[in-house]
Amino acid sequence: MIQLKNICKYYQVGDDRVRALDHANLHIYPQEFVSIIGPSGSGKSTMMNIIGCLDIADAGEYLLDGLPIESYSENQLAKIRNEKIGFVFQQYNLIPKLTAEENVELPLIYQKVPKKERMERVKEALNKVNMYPRAKHLPTELSGGQQQRVSIARAIVTRPKLILADEPTGALDSKTSKEIIDIFHDLHAQGNTIVLITHDGGIAKQAQRSIHILDGQISEVTL
Ligand SMILES: Nc1ncnc2c1ncn2[C@@H]1O[C@H](COP(=O)(O)OP(=O)(O)OP(=O)(O)O)[C@@H](O)[C@H]1O
Numbered sequence: 436m437i438q439l440k441n442i443c444k445y446y447q448v449g450d451d452r453v454r455a456l457d458h459a460n461l462h463i464y465p466q467e468f469v470s471i472i473g474p475s476g477s478g479k480s481t482m483m484n485i486i487g488c489l490d491i492a493d494a495g496e497y498l499l500d501g502l503p504i505e506s507y508s509e510n511q512l513a514k515i516r517n518e519k520i521g522f523v524f525q526q527y528n529l530i531p532k533l534t535a536e537e538n539v540e541l542p543l544i545y546q547k548v549p550k551k552e553r554m555e556r557v558k559e560a561l562n563k564v565n566m567y568p569r570a571k572h573l574p575t576e577l578s579g580g581q582q583q584r585v586s587i588a589r590a591i592v593t594r595p596k597l598i599l600a601d602e603p604t605g606a607l608d609s610k611t612s613k614e615i616i617d618i619f620h621d622l623h624a625q626g627n628t629i630v631l632i633t634h635d636g637g638i639a640k641q642a643q644r645s646i647h648i649l650d651g652q653i654s655e656v657t658l
C-alpha cells in the first residue's frame with residue numbers, strides 16, 4: 436500500500452541544509468499496524484507528512500496504492516488525502532467553534548455527502564470511539580482524551596483505508612493513552628492500515644512491526 440523508495444527531504448535553514456529524511460526505504464502492506472519510533476528531530480513527522488501526501492519528497496519515489504504521488508497537483512493530492520487517509524495529531528486539531536459532531540461532519544461536507552447520510556455516519560463514527568453522548572459539546576468542554584477520541588472519529592468518518600497518527604498520545608496521561616491505543620487496535624482489527632508515530636517504546640511495541648528512525652535514516656525494523 437505504501438512504498439517509499441530512496442526518499443530524501445531537506446530543509447534549508449540559513450546556511451545549513453538539514454537532512455530530515457535521508458534515502459528512506461519502506462514498504463507497508465495493506466492492513467498492517469506499523470509504528471514509527473525515533474527520538475525528537477529524527478524525521479518522524481517529516482515521514483508522516485510525506486506518507487500522508489501533505490508534503491512531497493525532494494528526491495526518491497513514493498507509491499501510495501501504486502499511485503506515483505510526486506506527479507500529482509496540489510488539488511489532486513487533496514482529493515487523494517480526503518479519500519484514502521485519516522489523520523490524527525498530537526494536538527487533536529479540532530475546530531474550536533464547532534461541536535464534536537460538527538468537527539466529525541466536516542470531511543463529509545468536503546466529500547459532498549448528503550445531509551442524512553452525513554448524520555448517520557457521524558453518529559456511527561462517534562459511537563465507535565464512545566463519544567456520541569458528547570456530540571453537542573465544544574472541544575473546550577471535553578478532556579484531552581475525549582478530544583482525541585473526537586479527532587479519531589473525524590479521521591475514520593470518511594472510511595479511509597489508511598490511518599496516520601503522529602504522537603496521538605503525546606499529550607495524554609498513561610491511562611488515557613492506553614484507551615486511545617486500544618481504539619487503534621480496534622480499527623486495525625476492523626481491517627484498517629495503521630501507521631502510528633511515537634517516541635514511546637512501550638507503545639511502539641504494540642504494533643506488528645516497528646520502524647526505527649534516526650537522523651533521517653531507517654536504522655532498524657523490529658517485529
Ligand atoms: N519546516 C522546517 N524547516 C526547517 N527544518 C525543519 C522543518 N521541519 C523539520 N525540520 C527539521 O527536520 C528534522 C526532522 O524533523 P521532524 O519534525 O520530522 O522530527 P520528529 O522526529 O517528528 O521530531 P519530534 O519527535 O520532536 O516531533 C529536524 O532536524 C527538524 O529540525
Ligand SMILES: [Mg+2]
Binds near residue numbers: 479480601
Ligand atoms: Mg514530530
